[in-house]
Amino acid sequence: MDLRRCFTLIVLAATLVLGGCASTGPVSLAEVRQFADASAKLGGYGELSRRYRDTYEREQPYLSPAADRIAKENDARRRAVYDDFVSIQKTVVLYMQTLSVLAGDARYDLSDRIDDLGNGLKANAESGLQQRQIAAYTGLTRLLTRVIASGYQNRSVETMVRDGDADVQVLLEAMIELTRLYAKTNDNEKKTVLGIFDVEIPFSTKTSDRMLVTLAKVHYLNKSTEYKLVDKRYDLALQGLTKVALGHQKLRENLNNLHGDEVRKLLAVYARDLTKLRDALSD
Known part of the structure; x- marks a missing residue:
C-alpha cells in the first residue's frame, strides 16, 4: 500500500469516528433538552399565584361588613406569603433552564437569574410551607449558584440530575400542594x-326590580363562566406539574441510560404533553 492511499484511509477513518461522535453527542440529549425547556415554559402556576394573592380585590364588593373584616386579614396573610410561593417556581424554572443548557451544545449565561431568587424563603408561619420544603429550596x-457561577465546568446532565432530583421533587410537590x-x-x-345572586335573585319579584x-x-x-374557565386552568396546571415531576423522576431512574431509545422516546412524550398543556394554558 502506497503512502498516499494509506493517508487517505487514515483520514477517512478519522472522519467516520469524529462524525460518529458528533452525531451522538448533544443530539443524543436532545430529548432531555426538550423536556427541560418544556418544563421551564409550562406556565400557569405564576398566574394562579397572582390570582390567589388578589382574591380580596375580586370578592370585596360582595362582602358584608363583618365578612369584610375577616377577608382583610386573609388578604394580608396571602400577600405576606406570595413572594415565597413565587420564589419556589423561579428556582424550579432556573433549574430546568440550567439542565437545558447542560443538555445542549451551547453555554448561555444564566447568572443574572440568580438575583431573581432573592435571599431565601421567609418561612412565614402563615405560608404552610414545611421545613423540608424550605430546606429543599x-x-x-x-446548587444552581455553584453550577452557574462556575460556568458549568465539571458538570453534566447526569450529575446535575443526581444532585438536584431530591430537592426538585420536594419543590414540585410544594407547587402542587399550593x-x-x-x-x-x-x-x-x-x-x-x-x-349572593343565588339567594337574592329569587326574592327580587317586584316589577320595579326587573331591570336590576x-x-x-x-x-x-x-x-x-369566569370561574369555570379558571377551574380548568387549575386542572391543567396540576397536570403539568405532575408530568414535570414524573419526567424528572424518569431522568433520575435512567441516569446511566440517557442515550437509550426507550428513555429518549419517553422524554419526548413528556415534552410533547407539556407543550400541549402550555398551549392550553395560553388560550
Whole structure:
C-alpha cells in the first residue's frame, strides 16, 4: 500500500469516528433538552399565584361588613406569603433552564437569574410551607449558584440530575400542594360571589326590580363562566406539574441510560404533553 492511499484511509477513518461522535453527542440529549425547556415554559402556576394573592380585590364588593373584616386579614396573610410561593417556581424554572443548557451544545449565561431568587424563603408561619420544603429550596439555590457561577465546568446532565432530583421533587410537590390551595381558595370565592345572586335573585319579584334583576343575571352568568374557565386552568396546571415531576423522576431512574431509545422516546412524550398543556394554558 502506497503512502498516499494509506493517508487517505487514515483520514477517512478519522472522519467516520469524529462524525460518529458528533452525531451522538448533544443530539443524543436532545430529548432531555426538550423536556427541560418544556418544563421551564409550562406556565400557569405564576398566574394562579397572582390570582390567589388578589382574591380580596375580586370578592370585596360582595362582602358584608363583618365578612369584610375577616377577608382583610386573609388578604394580608396571602400577600405576606406570595413572594415565597413565587420564589419556589423561579428556582424550579432556573433549574430546568440550567439542565437545558447542560443538555445542549451551547453555554448561555444564566447568572443574572440568580438575583431573581432573592435571599431565601421567609418561612412565614402563615405560608404552610414545611421545613423540608424550605430546606429543599435552600439546597437547590445553592446548587444552581455553584453550577452557574462556575460556568458549568465539571458538570453534566447526569450529575446535575443526581444532585438536584431530591430537592426538585420536594419543590414540585410544594407547587402542587399550593396549586390545590389556590383552587380551594378560588372555590370559596366562587361560593361567596355566586351565592349572593343565588339567594337574592329569587326574592327580587317586584316589577320595579326587573331591570336590576336582568343586570344581575347577566353579571351572574359572566362570573359563572369566569370561574369555570379558571377551574380548568387549575386542572391543567396540576397536570403539568405532575408530568414535570414524573419526567424528572424518569431522568433520575435512567441516569446511566440517557442515550437509550426507550428513555429518549419517553422524554419526548413528556415534552410533547407539556407543550400541549402550555398551549392550553395560553388560550
